Amino acid sequence: MRGLRSAARAIVRMSSALMRTWRRSLQFRVVTTTVLLGIMVVSLLGSYLYNEIATGLQDDRIQTSEYEARxxxxxxxxxxxxxxxxxxxxxxxxxxxxxxxxxxxxxxxxxxxxxxxxxxxxxxxxxxxxxxxxxxxxxxxxxxxxxxxxxxxxxxxxxxxxxxxxxxxxxxxxxxxxxxxxxxxxxxxxxxxxxxxxxRTMSLISTAFGLAGLVLTALVGAVAWVVTKQVVTPVRRAAEVSERLASGKLNERMPARGEDDLALLGTSFNAMADSLQSQIRQLEGLSRVQQRFVSDVSHELRTPLTTIRMAGDLLYDARADFGPVTGRSVELLHGELDRFESLLSDLLEISRFDAGAAALDTAPVDLRGTVAGVVAAAMPLAERRGSTIRVVAHGPVEAEVDERRVERILRNLVVNAIEHGDGKPVTVHLRAGDGAVAVLVEDHGVGLRPGEASMVFTRFWRADPARARTTGGTGLGLAIALEDARLHNGWLQAWGEKGQGSRFRLTLPQKAGESLTSSPLALSPGERT
CATH class of the missing domain: 3.30.450.20 (PAS domain)
Known part of the structure; x- marks a missing residue:
C-alpha cells in the first residue's frame, strides 16, 4: 500500500512538472504537438497500408488456392x-x-x-x-x-x-x-x-512498419526541435532584452543578422527600443524640469507666504474692528491662507518623493494607538457631518513603521471617508497576520464608479469636481498616502460601488524592508483573505 502511494505521488509530481514545462516552454509544446501528430499520422498510414497488404495477400492466397484445388x-x-x-x-x-x-x-x-x-x-x-x-x-x-x-x-x-x-x-x-x-x-x-x-510476412511487415514509424517520428521530432529552436531562440532573446529594458537598462539591444523575418523582428525591436529610450530620456528631462520647478516654486513661495500669513493673522485678530463685509473678507482670507499653506506643504512633500529624497524613520508601533489618535482628531469633523466612527481591532497590530507617515496615511483615509460618507457610519478595521498588518477604512456613502478605484490616487483627481471641500483638501492627500505606503513596501488599495460606499485598505509588512504576499483583511466584501 505504501509503495502504491509513493508511486502515485511520483506520478503526480511528474505530471505537475510536465504541465509546468508545457505552460512555460513554447518549444516543448511545438515539439510535443508535432510528435503526437506525427505518431497519429504514421499510425493511420501504417494501419491503412497494413490492411491493404494483408487484404492483397489474402486475395492472392484465395486465388492460388482455388486454382490449385481445381x-x-x-x-x-x-x-x-x-x-x-x-x-x-x-x-x-x-x-x-x-x-x-x-x-x-x-x-x-x-x-x-x-x-x-x-x-x-x-x-x-x-x-x-x-x-x-x-x-x-x-x-x-x-x-x-x-x-x-x-x-x-x-x-x-x-x-x-x-x-x-x-x-x-x-x-x-x-x-x-x-x-x-x-x-x-x-x-x-x-x-x-x-x-x-x-x-510471417505480415509479422515482418508489422515490425518494419513499427521501426520505421519510430524512426520517422523521432526524425519529425528532431526536425521540429531544430526549427522551433531557430524561431524560439530569438524570441527568448527578445524577452530577455525586454526584461532588461523594463529594469531600466535602456542600452540593451537584440542582435539582428541576416535579412529574414527574425532579423526583421530584431531590427524592428531595436528601432522600438531606440524610440522608447529617446522618449523616456525626454520625459525624464521634462520630469526633472517639472520637479525642479515645483521644488523651486514651493521654496520661493515660502518667504512671501510667511509675510502674507503674518499680515493675515494681524487682520484676522482685528476683524472685530472692521465692518461686516470687511470682517467676512478677512475670515475668507484666513481660510484660504490655510489651504494655500497646506497645498504648499503637500507640493514640497511630493517633490521630495519625486526626487527620491524621502526616507523612513521606523520604530515598533502598535497601530491601534495610531488609529485612536487619528480618530480623536477627526471626531469634530465627523460630528459636523453627522457620522460616527467605530474601530474594530482584532488583537495587537504591531509593526516596524514610520509612525508619522502612517498617521498621515490614516488621517487622509479617515477624513476622506467622513467627507464622502454622507453622514453614515465609518468603520476602521485593524488586523495582523502572515507577516503583515492591515488597516481598512470603510464608509457607506457615495462610493466609486467603475474604473475610479485606480484613479483616486492620481494627483489632483476628484470624483466630483463640483463637490465642495469642507476640510480644505489639496487634492494631493491620497497621492502622498500612496507614496508613503510604497516607501514602506506596502499596499494602498481602493474598492467601491456606486451608492454602496467605498473601502480603502493599507497593508504594511510587520518587519521593515520585507515584502508582502497577502493582506490580513479583505478589500472587497466578497474577497477571501
Whole structure:
C-alpha cells in the first residue's frame, strides 16, 4: 500500500512538472504537438497500408488456392474414372492411394491439408471411410463450408476461417468441391490452405512498419526541435532584452543578422527600443524640469507666504474692528491662507518623493494607538457631518513603521471617508497576520464608479469636481498616502460601488524592508483573505 502511494505521488509530481514545462516552454509544446501528430499520422498510414497488404495477400492466397484445388480435383476425378475397384475394400484402398499420391503435398510442413467426406446428399448404400491428410483432423471442416458445398455441388466453394495448428489458431483458406466415386456416389473434397507464410510476412511487415514509424517520428521530432529552436531562440532573446529594458537598462539591444523575418523582428525591436529610450530620456528631462520647478516654486513661495500669513493673522485678530463685509473678507482670507499653506506643504512633500529624497524613520508601533489618535482628531469633523466612527481591532497590530507617515496615511483615509460618507457610519478595521498588518477604512456613502478605484490616487483627481471641500483638501492627500505606503513596501488599495460606499485598505509588512504576499483583511466584501 505504501509503495502504491509513493508511486502515485511520483506520478503526480511528474505530471505537475510536465504541465509546468508545457505552460512555460513554447518549444516543448511545438515539439510535443508535432510528435503526437506525427505518431497519429504514421499510425493511420501504417494501419491503412497494413490492411491493404494483408487484404492483397489474402486475395492472392484465395486465388492460388482455388486454382490449385481445381487442378487437384480434376486429377483425382481422372483417377476415379479409370479405377477398376468395385468392392468397398478396393474403393477405400483406391481412395487412400489417390489421397497419398495426388492430394497430399510432400515435405514435413504441408502447404495444404485435404479431407474427404461423404457428400451430405449422398444416398448410396456403399460407404467409404473418411480420409484426411496431415493430421489436421476431420473436425477442421466446419458446418458452414459443408452446407455451402451441398447447396451448390457444381461449383467450388471458398471461405476463410481459423484452424487449430500446433496449439494456435491460424487463418486458412477452405476450398470445397467434390468427386464422383464409381459405385459409391458423391464424396466431398475439402482443401485447407493455412496462411502461415502470409502470417510471417505480415509479422515482418508489422515490425518494419513499427521501426520505421519510430524512426520517422523521432526524425519529425528532431526536425521540429531544430526549427522551433531557430524561431524560439530569438524570441527568448527578445524577452530577455525586454526584461532588461523594463529594469531600466535602456542600452540593451537584440542582435539582428541576416535579412529574414527574425532579423526583421530584431531590427524592428531595436528601432522600438531606440524610440522608447529617446522618449523616456525626454520625459525624464521634462520630469526633472517639472520637479525642479515645483521644488523651486514651493521654496520661493515660502518667504512671501510667511509675510502674507503674518499680515493675515494681524487682520484676522482685528476683524472685530472692521465692518461686516470687511470682517467676512478677512475670515475668507484666513481660510484660504490655510489651504494655500497646506497645498504648499503637500507640493514640497511630493517633490521630495519625486526626487527620491524621502526616507523612513521606523520604530515598533502598535497601530491601534495610531488609529485612536487619528480618530480623536477627526471626531469634530465627523460630528459636523453627522457620522460616527467605530474601530474594530482584532488583537495587537504591531509593526516596524514610520509612525508619522502612517498617521498621515490614516488621517487622509479617515477624513476622506467622513467627507464622502454622507453622514453614515465609518468603520476602521485593524488586523495582523502572515507577516503583515492591515488597516481598512470603510464608509457607506457615495462610493466609486467603475474604473475610479485606480484613479483616486492620481494627483489632483476628484470624483466630483463640483463637490465642495469642507476640510480644505489639496487634492494631493491620497497621492502622498500612496507614496508613503510604497516607501514602506506596502499596499494602498481602493474598492467601491456606486451608492454602496467605498473601502480603502493599507497593508504594511510587520518587519521593515520585507515584502508582502497577502493582506490580513479583505478589500472587497466578497474577497477571501
Amino acid at each position: 487442378a487437384l480435383t480434376t486429377q483425382a476425378q481422372d483417377q476415379w474414372d479409370s479405377t477398376t475397384a468395385t468392392t468397398v475394400q478396393e474403393l477405400n484402398q483406391a481412395a487412400s492411394d489417390i489421397m497419398k499420391s495426388k492430394l497430399t503435398p510432400p515435405g514435413p510442413e504441408p502447404s495444404r491439408y485435404v479431407v474427404m467426406l461423404r457428400g451430405v446428399k449422398n444416398n448410396s448404400p456403399t460407404q467409404l471411410n473418411a480420409l484426411e491428410s496431415g493430421g489436421l483432423g476431420l473436425s477442421a471442416v466446419t458446418r458452414d463450408i459443408r452446407e455451402k458445398v451441398a447447396a451448390d455441388p457444381t461449383h467450388q466453394q471458398t471461405m476463410v476461417s481459423d484452424v487449430l495448428i500446433d496449439g494456435r489458431q491460424v487463418p486458412a483458406v477452405f476450398v470445397g468441391t467434390g468427386v464422383e466415386v464409381p459405385g459409391a456416389g458423391r464424396y466431398d473434397l475439402y482443401y485447407i490452405y493455412p496462411m502461415l507464410q502470409e502470417l
